[in-house]
Amino acid sequence: MALDKRSFALALARMVKSLYESQVQILEANVENEVGTFAVKKGLAQMLKGGVIMDVVTVEHARIAEEAGAVAVMALERVPADIRAQGGVARMSDPELILQIMEAVSIPVMAKVRIGHFVEAQILEALGVDYVDESEVLTPADEHNHINKHEYGIPFVCGCRNLGEALRRIGEGAAMIRTKGEAGSGDVVEAVRHARAVLGEIRKLQNTPDMELMAYAKKIGAPYKLVQETKELKSLPVVNFAAGGIATPADAALMMQLGVEGVFVGSGIFKSGDPARRAKAIVEAVTHYNDPKILAEISRNLGEAMVGIGISDIPESERMAVRGW
């Protein structure tokens, strides 16, 4: 069978890469390394700071996201807005799609598992994805327990609405936190509510005497040690991004000015009129979040934003942020 030029080049590249990797692996096997430790898991999140992580549902989307300057992509079958519109059970994506996206881009690839679905997480680890999002956007698989994330060599990010929830997830091994917002709504109000809750509680913690920390830990349902650590650090012990409802460069800069370290944009990019342009503008807004003149410039002529649905029009029972315990 004759190979066309492109497939031949790809095959050659793979061969060179595998030869090269075998040499690296031989070397690695002979030195003592710490792999999959918490520092290493948290380390990748630190590299993502000041960046935008974009939901993508096709290889084409992934390339647009990378070209726009995304720091990572979240490989999904449906963006949250479509999950909301179409209903049904939302599960981990087809591994084939995830692998294709991993092959297509050089930036880290994340993928979602259902809350508590530790086998979906095992599968993603076997695929070698760079980060797992144990996400309320998918239909929960366990109504009481989240995954024990310490057991995995790859890092996890989890959503939260307040400090207690954030510290429970970190206690279970999450190496990165994102405030939940309301995914697929295009309404930033919940992202603001959750970011203000977490960051506000951390500020109040600074004025809480040490003697009251145990009672406070009990009240918010958080591990005592992590409450102590958060007070000492004056921040969460892991990187904290915002997510859920961010649709414009101004939304992204708003979250950054409130004090998060980067943003996830789900439906906001590929449900808009001109995804490539909007994606690039949001990336720039996260870098120049404190410069209104630049924000004004990059907000011009972006085309239609996603239509969205106001939070008050989403019945309590259909809200994703309430999933997670």
Place this chain on the structure above:
Amino acid sequence: MNIGVLALQGDFAEHLVMLRHLGVETREVRLPSHLDGLHGLIIPGGESTTIGKLAVTYDLIRPLRTFAQEHAIWGTCAGAIFIAKEVYRDQPLLKLMNISIQRNAFGRQVNSFVHELLVPALEQPERPFRAVFIRAPIIENIGQNVSVIAELSNGNNSIIVSARENRFFATSFHPELTKDDRFHRYFLEMVEEG
């Protein structure tokens, strides 16, 4: 002494904390005008494609190359990629340092690791440096005037993970993620040497 940290994206805050702890003035650099009056620059870890694209959009490539003619520049991980001459991929580069880099040379995140390196150029060279490698690149080839600062070695093979060429310094790992300030001290000495 005033040291800038390129703050387009990545773990610039960690570098700033380390520099302030060492008592130097610092500045976040996002636009060309932010380079004025700086004595040296650190380019942090992050995503090299993101940093490169933002540098192009905000017209930083030429000012950074001009700055480099007289000042010391240190790149960690993505920063090392950004200052290299060759990375075998189509992405924006400063092309300052005569090294070629293989991106993600150890594989994906699941292969990220911490390794204790012995680095003769540092203070207390007998004390290992805990080097954090995150989806790390390696320095594949070095030019004539480039010296090796650190390598991973098993006796038979070795891989270069830090190198220096006069004012330019590259580490494929992240000293800013540790509490060990010896690499930052080393860079400040480079800046002082001019």
